[in-house]
Structures are given as C-alpha cells and as structure tokens.
Amino acid sequence: MSVFAFSSLLFFASIAAGLLGAMTGLGGGVVIVPVLALLFKVDIRYAIGASLVSVIATSSGAAIAYVREGLSNIRVGMFLEVATTLGALLGAYLTAKISGHWIAVIFGVVLLYSAVSSFRSNVDHLVAVQPGTLASKLELTGRYTSADGTRIYSAERVPLGFGIMFIAGTLSGLLGIGSGAVKVLAMDQVMKLPFKVSTTTSNFMIGVTAAASAGIYLSRGYIDPTIALSVMLGVLCGSLLGTRVLVKARVSMLKQIFAVVVVVLGCEMIYSGITGRI
Amino acid sequence: MRRPTDHELELSVAGMLRFGVTAAAIVSIFGGLLYLRQPHLPITRYETFRAGGPGLRTLAGIWHGMVHLDPKSIIQFGLVLLIATPVARVVFCVIGFARQKDRLYVVVSCMVLMVLLYSLSSGVR
Numbered sequence: 001m002s003v004f005a006f007s008s009l010l011f012f013a014s015i016a017a018g019l020l021g022a023m024t025g026l027g028g029g030v031v032i033v034p035v036l037a038l039l040f041k042v043d044i045r046y047a048i049g050a051s052l053v054s055v056i057a058t059s060s061g062a063a064i065a066y067v068r069e070g071l072s073n074i075r076v077g078m079f080l081e082v083a084t085t086l087g088a089l090l091g092a093y094l095t096a097k098i099s100g101h102w103i104a105v106i107f108g109v110v111l112l113y114s115a116v117s118s119f120r121s122n123v124d125h126l127v128a129v130q131p132g133t134l135a136s137k138l139e140l141t142g143r144y145t146s147a148d149g150t151r152i153y154s155a156e157r158v159p160l161g162f163g164i165m166f167i168a169g170t171l172s173g174l175l176g177i178g179s180g181a182v183k184v185l186a187m188d189q190v191m192k193l194p195f196k197v198s199t200t201t202s203n204f205m206i207g208v209t210a211a212a213s214a215g216i217y218l219s220r221g222y223i224d225p226t227i228a229l230s231v232m233l234g235v236l237c238g239s240l241l242g243t244r245v246l247v248k249a250r251v252s253m254l255k256q257i258f259a260v261v262v263v264v265l266g267c268e269m270i271y272s273g274i275t276g277r278i
Numbered sequence: 279m280r281r282p283t284d285h286e287l288e289l290s291v292a293g294m295l296r297f298g299v300t301a302a303a304i305v306s307i308f309g310g311l312l313y314l315r316q317p318h319l320p321i322t323r324y325e326t327f328r329a330g331g332p333g334l335r336t337l338a339g340i341w342h343g344m345v346h347l348d349p350k351s352i353i354q355f356g357l358v359l360l361i362a363t364p365v366a367r368v369v370f371c372v373i374g375f376a377r378q379k380d381r382l383y384v385v386v387s388c389m390v391l392m393v394l395l396y397s398l399s400s401g402v403r
Binding site for chain 2: 003004007040041045046053056060063064066067072078081082086088089092138139207210211212213214216218221223225226227228
C-alpha cells in the first residue's frame, strides 16, 4: 500500500476511534491501539506511541471546554499527578521489558474493565470537610455547584486514592492510553469526589501523565512521525466531534452499541496476545 | 498584586493549552504536507518494530533535521511541541500557586515538573 493511502486510511480510522472514545467516555487511545494492532497490523510499540501522542492532543484540546464549566479541581489534579507521573515512568520502563504478547493481553483486560465501568451509575455522595484530616491539610476540598445549589466537598481515603492513581499512571505509560476510567475510579469511587469533578479533573491529568512517558517513548523510537501524525489529527477531530454530539443528544442506545464494540476489541486483543499474533 | 483565583488560573492554563495544541498541529501538518509531496515516497513497513537512528529520537537530531527541512523531522518537532504543552501547563501552575502564595502546592507542582523533566531528558541523551 502506498504511504498516501496508508496515511489516509489511518486518519479516517482514527476519526472513528476518536468519535467512539468520546461517545463512550473512554478516550480515543483505548480504541485506536487495538485498531492499529489488529486491523492495520502495526507493531504494538508504534501503536502505543501514536496513541499516547493523540491522548495528549485530546486532553489538551478538550481542556478549554471543561474549564468553562469550572468544575475541575487543580489542587486535587496536581496532587494526584505526583502519583500518575511516577507511575507513568514505571509503565514506560516496563514496555521495554515486557513482550508485546503480554502488553496485548493486559490491554485487553483494561478494555473489558473500561467497557464495564462506562455503565456504572454515578451517584454523588458528598463528604463534608473535616478539619485536621489529611484531605484538609492537603487542601483537597472544593465547591461544587449543581441543580441543588452549591455545596462544599472533600476527598476521602487519600492514600488509597493516591495508590490507585499510581496504577493508573503505570497503565498509561505501559499501554499508551489516558486510562481515564481508572483515574475516575480513584477519584469518584474511592475518594468520593463528585462525579463531574472527577471526570473533568481526570481530563486535565491525562495530558500531564501522558507527557511523563512520552519523553521515554520518543527516545526509544516508539513515536513514528507518519503514523503518529495521522492518528493524532484523526483522534483529535473525532473526539472534538464526538464531544459536540454528546452535548446535543443523550445517546444511551449508541453508547451501548459502542460498549459492545469495545468488549469485542478487548477479547480480540487477549486472544491475539495469547496466540502470539500480536 | 491581587492573588488570582483558582478559576482565573485555570483559564490562563486552558488558553495556553489551546495555543500549544494549535502550534503543534500547524507545524506537524506542514511537515506532513511536505512529506506527501516528495516524488518517491519510501514504502515503510510497520509490522515489525525498528527503533531507527537518533535523527528522530533525540531533540538534537530532530532539530538538525528541522534545519535541513526534512519532512519527518518537522512532523516530529510538531509532536515534541505537543508533548511540551502539558509540561508548560505545570510551569504555569507553579507560577500561579506562587502568586496565590500557596507554598504547599508550589512544592507539589515542582515535584510533578521534576518527573516530567526527567522523562524528557531521556530524549536529550
């Protein structure tokens, strides 16, 4: 296949991946890596390198929309980024040590988890600020305005949340994804932060986490300019488009169909990893 | 000087992010167009991983290629700009927290910055 045709196909596939990622709320990275590895037969190291670049673009590009909502919490984000960036260094280090088969299997498991987690109902339990706790010492508190009025919230179980964030960072560095699903798990389920605060803060953190492994990826040659450019532009266009569509319509039916697609991709990744096709 | 609120801090950060992504996209698209305009495009195979030379893996190599208008190096430079955007975001936060006189968070964001610079320095060596 000519380079032009290959790049164009890659671009359109990436738009689809970005759309799917935005609609399911999983991010474009988890979709594009299996597409590159399974459909385009690209080596998984090129795939995760291109994906990581697209993750930085999407996270930074979406930030402007999230800031207008004013829900993200920069202190919570910055504090937890200490964990995610350190995890990302470990993850990027591990990619060179673990074989591609194992990366594919781990990737599949993360895909399955992400698909399941996108169906979790989000009920907010706001925790009141208690002076003297670790959360208040670390200023992990904030104000949350919803239809019910403005309320003050505080983080809970900070050390456990920090630990899960380290794992989220490791997965991000190992698989070239934003691992937004694990980040939201840590903030929403463990630290009991309001769901909207968790998702918007997670978006902010994804770019910084990805940048921590991107330098290592670059020096190892995982970032091939031609693949990464097509993928980055495609995923960015797709996810910006997807966010617009998502704002306009509640698409729970579409979301279910997409989640099934993600489950299929996850099973295929695990199967290909075990049988040694990736 | 008045201390900026968290929301003002975030707005300035978001503006910077948009600038970074736009600049990165323009540079790398320019490189991409140059790349596709070449008369004899090399057929590259991506099924098997080859790390490649230092030309596209180190900042010095990328810069050297940029100066000689090598299309791949220009694309890669755009991608480096993109990677640098979140790093600049953390620098913005360090300054913002300093202006808010929040010493704890100046330290926290400096820690994040150090991890990022450590990772990027692996591309310099």
